[in-house]
Amino acid sequence: MKPPPFTYCDPESVDEAVALKSEYGNDSLVLAGGQSLLPLLNMRLARPEALIDINKIGDLQKIERRVGILEVGAGVRQYELEDHPLVGELVPLLPEATGYIGHIENRHRGTVGGSLAHADSAAELPCTAVALDATVVVQGPSGTRTIAAQDFFQGWMTTALEPEEVLVAIRYPVTPWTAGHGFVEVARRVGDLALAGAAAVVNLDEDGRFTSVSVGVLGISDTTVRASAVESALIGEAPTEENIARAAKEIVPSVTSEDDLHATRAYRRHLASVVVSRAITAAVARARERSNGK
Amino acid sequence: MTTSTAAKYGIARRTVTMRVNGRDVTREVSTRTTLADFLRDELDLVSVHLGCEHGVCGCCNVLFDGHSVRSCLMLAVQGDGHTVETVESLSVDPTELHPIQESFAEEQGLQCGFCTPAMVLRTKEIIETGREMTDAEVRHEISGILCRCTGYQNIVNAVQSAGAKLRGEATADGAAGGRS
Amino acid sequence: MTTEHTDTAQKPGYKYIGKDRKRVEDPRLLVGRGGYIADLRLPGMLHAAILRSPVPHAWIRSVDATEALRLPGVVAVLTGEDCKAKMNPCMNFGPATVAQYPLAVDKVRYVGEAVAAVVAESRYLAEDGVDLLEVDYEDLPPVTDPMAAMEPESAVLHEEHGSNIGCERTFEFGDVNAAFAGADLVVEDTLHWGRSAGMPMETTGAVAQPGFNGVLEIYCNSLNFSYFAFLIAGALRLPSNKLTMKPVPAGGSFGSKLAAHKVPTLAGFLALRVGRPVSYVEDRIDHIVNSDHHGCDRYYEARMGFRADGTIVGLDIDVVDDYGAYMQFGVGHHGNAFSQVVGPYRFRDVRYRLRAVLTDKCQQGAYRGFGSEVHNWVLERLVDSGAARLGLAPEEIRRRNFIQPDQFPYTIPGGNVYDSGDYPAVLDKALSMIDLDRWRAEQKRLWAEEGRCIGIGLATTQERSVFSSTEFWSLVEKPVLPVTSSPESATVTIDPTGQFQLLLHCQSMWGNSPETVGATVLAEEFGIPPESVNVRYADSAHALPSTGPGGSRYTVMVAGAIRGASRKLRRKLIQIAAHTLEVAAEDLELVDARVQVTDAPETGLTLAELAGTAYFFALSLPEGTTSGLEESYTYDHPYTTLPAPDGSDFGVFYPIMGHACHIAVLEVDPDTGIPSFLDYVAVHDAGTIVNPRSLGGHVTGGATQGIGTTLYEELAYDEDGQFLSSTFRDYLIPTAGEVPAFRIGHVETPSPFTEYGIKGGGEGGRMVAPAAVSAAIDDALREYGMRVRQLPVKPSDIVAAVQAGAGRAEAG
Structure with missing residues (x-):
């Protein structure tokens, strides 16, 4: 189980990486943390002509606070999301969700951009990006452009990234301090790809009713899903157990996964509403804590 | 281009x-x-x-x-x-083991030895965080390494025992630091 | 919570046996020098990679290696055609009409079967070569469902065999119909035990080199080649004295390296063809899809009869065993089931119908329990079912049926003997370690107040140990090779300075503790520090008869061999001392590495002094004594008998009988189907314990594998024969996060037939955990009518059962 031959390129700037992508296009793959790509190479399920290693590009490794925005470079290692004080302060959902990515050994090496570009429907970072209304920043030969996370993830391991483009950063809106967040996922073992999971951010008004609900769901379809029907069913409602459970059922039509080795379709249809309901419940509890000044 | x-x-x-x-x-x-x-x-x-x-x-x-x-x-x-x-x-000399290796020997936190170097290194990393952990936390922290022999119990004991040893804590019965 | 040793039956007579001591194997492993097969490099060594079949069943029309052979660095490409021309089939204890080669000959019979091997300067280049091979397959209908495979219209795997039924037999002991006619209750169940495997962290590998004098040397991390080497030689068409198997420690086996033969046979074949050393080490996918040793895959229709008081009256088994494409061990797995067919219970009437079926899957081999663990799961499932119907607690129904301590030695239906045991004591010990009343109250409260599902599962197992080779053939109507030997040997040498060398006569290190056991026995016999013993392994050219680890035999057998050799050495030492000290031999004793006068212990000679005399002062030796201090001993099976000639019983073949009781407490989340353990107690009786902590490690390791088989692990084929779990992302070995904090207790009932009373203890953990965990899941979801009938039981299965149960409750 050894990688096939490839041309190894290790550019030191985004411009150079983009130039290489422009030359090789679909015959090249970007190597970020390698936690998904190297297994594919070792099993020879991926056979790129060129491997473009972006680990030497310092510009991709920054975590920065902008106005209303937390910008995370594509090359930031996942564990840094768990440890970095700015991340926990500005977007507290992120460290919590990141802790579910594989094992610590994977997070030490795996990158934020790598996970987003790989676009596994069961992955945590695409799900949180969608739930948080994040924006993906990509750079191509003609400069940079931004793509809303929901538009970025297009299908099974497919993104809006063009063959000559490189993902450079992701911008998360800073979560309002009154908001509550929740993240729940169910996997067969610690660190396994989730059977299903959900990320939720909610805001409650003075009467304790939902003013905003934002839910991303992973593992139930060919891409991460924004649970819009669940959200709209809750706006203006009181966060009671019954209301949440009823609204969570709205996720069921979005479950398109077929039976696989680890779960049946029927199970995922059931589990989707369970994780959605639990994530919202956790988010509500946090929102209440915050509004109580805890 | x-x-x-x-x-x-x-x-x-x-x-x-x-x-x-x-x-x-x-x-x-x-x-x-x-x-x-x-x-x-x-x-x-x-x-x-x-x-x-x-x-x-x-x-x-x-x-x-x-x-x-x-x-x-x-x-x-x-x-x-x-x-x-x-x-x-840590040590390449079987007669002069590092304290972490010694803890694994004392607790029999290994059988075939194939996952052992990784477990020992992970223990070093865990101990260097300076954080004392419950057994359940240790289990989570070592869950990225599969062991097929031990059922993990003696590895958890070894991690706890090595941690206690390196933090300079006295243990009830010497070897068995994690024992409850 | 951590492991808690509860020792009973202290053995004050022993100074080393029975004590928690560090293992002598560990220091080298801790510094990363385990000496594994992948660490071995020989000058000029080449590397092999194999092409695995992508289709389940097809004729191989051609293999085109033209492009591969053009690649710089590729040395050779070999295929089944080469095997057919230059080899005999691999070792095989099954039907001769089901022949296997290390590379598929003429047709492929499962996804992953090796089709061709590329030998190159590096593993990277060998895999590049594999990529360039072109194979023309002519697809045949896949045979995947064992029931359909038995139908006459099914495609046939082995044309020469003629059907897909490898073996069909029915055995009956007693009269099951009569027993059931008199029963107050007969429970029945349809059960499926899914395929899992030992799956050690290290795969199987071999390095073969054409050596001196035309001898082929094969280094391999397999275990039993002192016993089986001649069969590899036969496959390679070599005179057996021209093949030497070199022992290499294994990074785990659990059965998977017991007589692993395809890998060394292939490496040997390749080395002979290219005339250079060749390394073939399976990668993980090779190992998962193409190893010698997938575990059992069985479908049961099973019935058990009871009287109203819970007394079991009989057992009726109809089992279809999905053996996969080959049957290397015949149906030996069912011989294992017969070694403890009634479990620890007294009933006498048993019927057992077996159909072994060939399908397009990897072959079965050995996995911790070797089939007896499956039988135990079925037995315990039925006992629990009966208990539930009769309103008896699981511990109570077992207690009422146990064979009693005064009944040993006890002959079971089928003829095997249980040597000794105290099953009530094991149960009592387990119950004393866990407060069942508290858990049962807590279970009720949490369900009533919070809707939480707590389950308690209790199960027992017999742990047969020390197989006799009669079990290889006693189930077969016309055995080809009715062997009766399964010996183990040891050579003990005291060198001229008094230091000990222990030579073991097979590769027995796979994570068990052969060196610790050996050193402990020598310490006991001679009063030397165990750590001072140097342990080595003989290659097959130097080995005395040795059967190797397997069937929980090694500790018992090697202890017998070492003690036998030690007795001979002790006798010689005392003779030399008697001669030197001019006292009568019967007035001397060997204490703490010194031979001394019993009544005047200050007069004596150290082992070093005696060794010096033995090696360098021949003229000071007693007459008839030759120089040196080395003795060997070959220890035969301590208690085995021939099967009855009329087939009415199998004789005594697995009599050294351990016992265990596990109690699992877990919570199941009924909304997600995810189980999590709250407590787990495991009490084992493995006779006299050599090293409690090592035995405890086997218990926890085995139980973890049992949990894996029950909840996570699955070698899964779809109905088209495609393999679904060929990587560690899909074959789910439990991590530290899934398994409980085990608490261990020991009961010691020494065997009357073995040295020191030791029994085997390597497999029991895996043999009982599936029954305990299945029972706990049922118990947790009893309100929903949960019944575990198929392993692994997955979250989807649990939620489906919960939903069905909830639906029934609403409808009702």
Whole structure:
């Protein structure tokens, strides 16, 4: 189980990486943390002509606070999301969700951009990006452009990234301090790809009713899903157990996964509403804590 | 677009220099050689065990710039300019074990030895966080390394015992630090 | 919570046996020098990679290696055609009409079967060569469902065999119909035990080199080649004295390296063809899809009869065993079931119908329990079912049926003997370690107040140990090779300075503790520090008869061999001392590495002094004594008998009988189907314990594998024969996060038939955990009518059962 031959390129700037992508296009793959790509190479399920290693590009490794925005470079290692004080302060959902990515050994090496570009429907970072209304920043030969996370993830391991483009950063809106967040996922073992999971951010008004609900769901379809029907069913409602459970059922039509080795379709249809309901419940509890000044 | 950008990378072999177990080593390697194979085949660090070569079992874990990583999921060329530690950095002398290795021996936190170097390194990393952990937390922290022999109980004991030892805590019965 | 040793029956007579001591194997392993097969490099060594079949069943029309052979660095490509021309089939204890080669000959019979091997300067280049091979397959209908495979219209795997039924037999002991006619209750169940495997962290590998004098040397991390080497030689068409198997420690086996033969046979074949050393080490996918040793895959229709008071009256088993494409061990797995067919219970009437079926899957081999663990799961499932119907607690129904301590030695239906045991004591010990009343109250409260599902599962197992080779053939109607030997040997040498060398006569290190056991026995016999013993392994050219680890035999057998050799050495030492000290031999004793006068212990000679005399002062030796201090001993099976000639019983073949009781407490989340353990107690009786902590490690390791088989692990084929779990992302070995904090207790009932009374203890953990965990899941979801009938039981299965149960409750 050894990688096939490839041309190894290790550019030191985004411009150079983009130039290489422009030359090789679909015959090249970007190597970020390698936690998904190297297994594919070792099993020879991926056979790129060129491997473009972006680990030497310092510009991709920054975590920065902008106005209303937390910008995370594509090359930031996942564990840094768990440890970095700015991340926990500005977007507290992120460290919590990141802790579910594989094992610590994977997070030490795996990158934020790598996970987003790989676009596994069961992955945590695409799900949180969608739930948080994040924006993906990509750079191509003609400069940079931004793509809303929901538009970025297009299908099974497919993104809006063009063959000559490189993902450079992701911008998360800073979560309002009154908001509550929740993240729940169910996997067969610690660190396994989730059977299903959900990320939720909610805001409650003075009467304790939902003013905003934002839910991303992973593992139930060919891409991460924004649970819009669940959200709209809750706006203006009181966060009671019954209301949440009823609204969570709205996720069921979005479950398109077929039976696989680890779960049946029927199970995922059931589990989707369970994780959605639990994530919202956790988010509500946090929102209440915050509004109580805890 | 010209092919000039790519042209400079058209070399199948590279010279890499990395600091391995405290010493700088320079070797020429094929660019597709994994870090694991490099450590094993070029440097004879055979404590790095290949259990799955797709990043699940953890038997090839090494400390890369101080953090545990799967060395089967890295290329040797990516180690250029970086620091790698394997279990050989603790002790290569079976008669003079490092306290962590000693704790594993005392608690029998190993049977066949194949996951052991990774478990020992992970223990070092856990202890260096300075955080005391419950047994359940230790289980979570070592869950990235599969052991097929022990059922993990004695490994958890070894991690706790080594932690107590290195923090200088006296233990009730010496060896069995984690015992409740 | 951590492991808690509860020792009973202290053995004050022993100084080393029975004590928690560090293992002598560990220091080298801790510094990363385990000496594994992948660490071995020979000058000029080449590497092999194999092409695995992508289709389940097809004729191989051609293999085109033209492009591969053009690749620089590729040395050779070999295929089944080469095997057919230059080899005999691999070792095989099954029907001769089901022949296997290390590379598929003429047709492929499962996804992953090796089709061709590329030998190259590196493994990277060998895999590049594999990529360039072109194979023309002519697809045949896949045979995947064992029931359909038995139908006459099914495609046939082995044309020469003629059907897909490898073996069909019915055995009856007693009269099951009569027993059931008199029963107050007969429970029945349809059960499926899914395929899992030992799956050690290290795969199987071999390095073969053409050596001196035309001898082929094969280094291999397999275990039993002192016993089986001649069979590898036969496959390679070599005179057996021209093949030497070199022992290499294994990074785990659990059965998977017991007589692993395809890998060394292939490496040997390749080395002979290219005339250079060749290394073939399976990668993980090779190992998962193409190893010698997938575990059992069985479908049961099973019935058990009871009287109203809970007394079991009989057992009726109809089992279809999905053996996969080959049957290397015949149906030996069912011989294992017969070694403890009634479990620890007294009933006498048993019927057992077996159909072994060939399908397009990897072959079955050995996995911790070797089939007896499956039988135990079925037995315990039925006992629990009966208990539930009769309103008896699981511990109570077992207690009422146990064979009693005064009944040993006890002959079971089928003829095997249980040597000794105290099953009530094991149960009592387990119950004393866990407060069942508290858990049962807590279970009720949490369900009533919070709707939480707590389950308690209790199960027992017999742990047969020390197989006799009669079990290889006693189930077969016309055995080809009715062997009766399964010996183990040891050579003990005291060198001229008094230091000890222990030579073991097979590769027995796979994570068990052969060196610790050996050193402990020598310490006991001679009063030397165990750590001072140096342990080595003989290659097959130097080995005395040795059967190797397997069937929980090694500790018992090697202890017998070492003690036998030690007695001979002790006798010689005392003779030399008697001669030197001019006292009568019967007035001397060996204490703490010194031979001394019993009544005047200050007069004596150290082992070093005696060794010096033995090696360098021949003229000071008693007459008839030759120089040196080395003795060997071959220990035969301590208690085995021939099967009855009329097939009415199997004889005594697995009599050294351990016992265990596990109690699992877990919570199941009924909304997600995810179980999590709250407590787990495991009490084992493995006779006299050599090293409690090592035994405890086997218990926890085995139980973890049992949990894996029950909840996570699955070697899964779809109905088209495609393999679904070929990587560690899909074959789910439990991590530290899934398994409980085990608490261990020991009961010691020494065997009357073995040295020191030791029994085997390597497999029991895996043999009982599936029954305990299945029972706990049922118990947790009893309100929903949960019944575990198929392993692994997955979250989807649990939620489906919960939903069905909830639906029934609403409808009702």
